[in-house]
Amino acid sequence: MRTYVARLAAYPVVIATLAVGLVGGALELAGQPTAARWLVSAFAVVVALLQARGMVTDLRSGSYGIDLLAVTAIVSTVVVGEYWAALVVCLMLSGGEALEDYAAGRASRALTGLLENAPRIAHRLDGAGQPTDLPVEDVVIGDRLLVRPFEVVPVDGVLESASATLDESSLTGESLPVDRNRADGLLSGAVNGAEAIEIRATATAADSQYQRIIELVRQARDSKAPFVRLADRVAVPFTLGALGLAVTAWLVSGDPARLAEVLVVATPCPLIIAAPVAFMGGMSRSARAGIIVKSSGTLEQLAQARTAAFDKTGTLTYGRPRVTEIHAQGIDADEVLLLAAAVEQYSGHPLADAVVDRAREDLGDVPPAEDVSETPAHGVRGLVAGRVVVVGRARYVASQAGAADSAGDDLPRPQGVTVVHVAVDGRYVGYLALADELRTEATATMASLHRAGIRTTMMLTGDGQEVARHVAARAGIDDVRAELLPQDKVEAIRTAPQRPVLMVGDGVNDAPVLAAADVGVAMGARGSSAASESADVVITLDDLSRAARAVHIGKRTMRVAWQSIGIGLTLSVGLMVLAAAGQVPALVGAWLQEAVDLATILWALLAVRPSRSERAELAQVTAELALPRETEPVARVAG
Secondary structure (H helix, E strand, O other), rough: OOHHHHHHHOOHHHHHHHHHHHHHHHHOOOOHHHHHHHHHHHHHHHHHHHHHHHHHHHHHOOOOHHHHHHHHHHHHHHHHOOOHHHHHHHHHHHHHHHHHHHHHHOOOHHHOOOOOOOOEEEEOOOOOOOOEEEHHHOOOOEEEEEEEEOOOOOOOOOEEEEEEEEEEEEHHHOOOEEEEOOOOOOOOOEOOOOEEEEEEHHHOOOOOOOHHHHHHHHHHHHOOOOHHHHHHHHHHHHHHHHHHHHHHHHHHOOOOHHHHHOOOOOOOHHHHHHHHHHHHHOOOOOOOOOEEEEEEEHHHHHHHEEEEEEHHHHEEEEEEEEEEEEEEEOHHHHHHHHHHHHHOOOOOOOHHHHHHHHHHHHHHHOOOOOOEEEEOOOOEEEEEOEEEEEEEEEEHHHHHHOOOOOOOOOOOOOOOOOEEEEEEOOOEEEEEEEEEOOOOOOOHHHHHHOOOOOOOOEEOOOOOHHHHHHHHHHHHOOEEEOOOOOHHHHHHOOOOOOOOEEEOOOOHHHHHHHHHHHEEEEEEOOOHHHHHHHHOOEEOOOOOOHHHHHHHHHHHHHHHHHHHHHHHHHHHHHHHHHHHOOOOHHHHHHHHHHHHHHHHHHHHHHHHHOOOHHHHHHHHHHHHHHOOOOOOOOOOEEE
């Protein structure tokens, strides 16, 4: 009860309007209509003067609103003696502000929740393990922190406790709790479970994931879409048209009451209120899905996008090379893998890590090697149990092991892979095929984008033509641009014929092209901060399909905004025509206009929820990804 009273107290004009209405009604019942008329009329004039002052301030700042129609409606109804209608208009203005605030609060609930849940205090542990409270901004890298049950993880860190269960829904949109083990990375903003845990800070508050999301949300909440600014300007001709119709009705009928009757049902509220509420609802729903849209104008661009371009490594693929096939010649395929891993474990090359990981995953322990030497970008050699093992490029293996350059040419070569050759004791024994795997959701994402109205999908990558075309064919991408430098990617975006262009990327080298695109989308869960700062949309979890969902949410938001405006204006114009014909008394018209505003706002709030077609689309994408992704077995082929 106190909460409702406090909320009502925030709108003193609403309280005053209701009080004047009660007193005026009492005077009417007491047989003093003249006193009631003077009381209500005087109050209405005061409200009109306050509104006129606000109108002047808004006009000076370049903002247009419902002030002119509201002021003329109040004044005209007072002049013609429809003082109760004037009071209803006053209630419409003051109550409309409260209703708009309520609707905006409902629409932006997810955004507001993110801001309110931002961690402010951290518990730093001293050498004796005693916690000391300090502002989260004072946490430094390396601090040991205590996170109590159901508290928010204050900064990015590494779990020091044996295990933890956390709610990461504010970061990923995933409602189910996740389990973490010792040494696992934790993101700020995750909510701890029922047991206290210890973490070690790996980032300051300013550089932590949740704080970056908070800053993006602040930008989003304060933004204004071009669509909304257009609606503001449409309100001006609507206002002039309403005034013209009101004056015409007065002149034709000869009754000045017609002027008041038309004006009380004329308001561009659907233009001014509905669009911002719909856009706020769309951004809020995006945030719940782990998609932070930096500005409401971006939703408009998402809805209109016709080309979707993607970086390859880390965006369409997982960004982690993996052994996919082993082709052996003369010895067992597992032995080829084990010997290659034995020398590769001393190399720092990413492909070497992939070979070692696969050997340990499939075969267990990897034997040590001796006298290991590496030629950067070419290969590595060493002794394994007295056997000389050489691993690397074909020419390097040939030069180091004495094997012929053409060794292994008779073995089948899969497309779209990187080949690592192996020789043992001067004899070529086969090769390992490594590939950066296509994301499980990539194909479903492309199909979903096409269903959302994207006409062209494009891959922009610095990789070679063969690998790029192989990945694009599997993903279902239309246009492949390979062997590109960062400036080439920017040029490809600028010259794309189908616009607006959506660009999805994750790395530092993606920052320029994300900034050049009409809508830049950064895979920000583990991507670089440079890419996130350059982008218009940041996906806070490692899921490419959220890019397609962002487009669907943008289209839904625009559709709801146009529908709410259309409904509101149709009803308002219909009432104006009826009022001009003398069919709607001023008092009835004032209440009907309040109902129109309410209907418009409630319709705009539909943007908070997905449509039936969106739910069907999500179900279709989910069905395409229904089978859990298992680690694929490595093809072992003997030559």
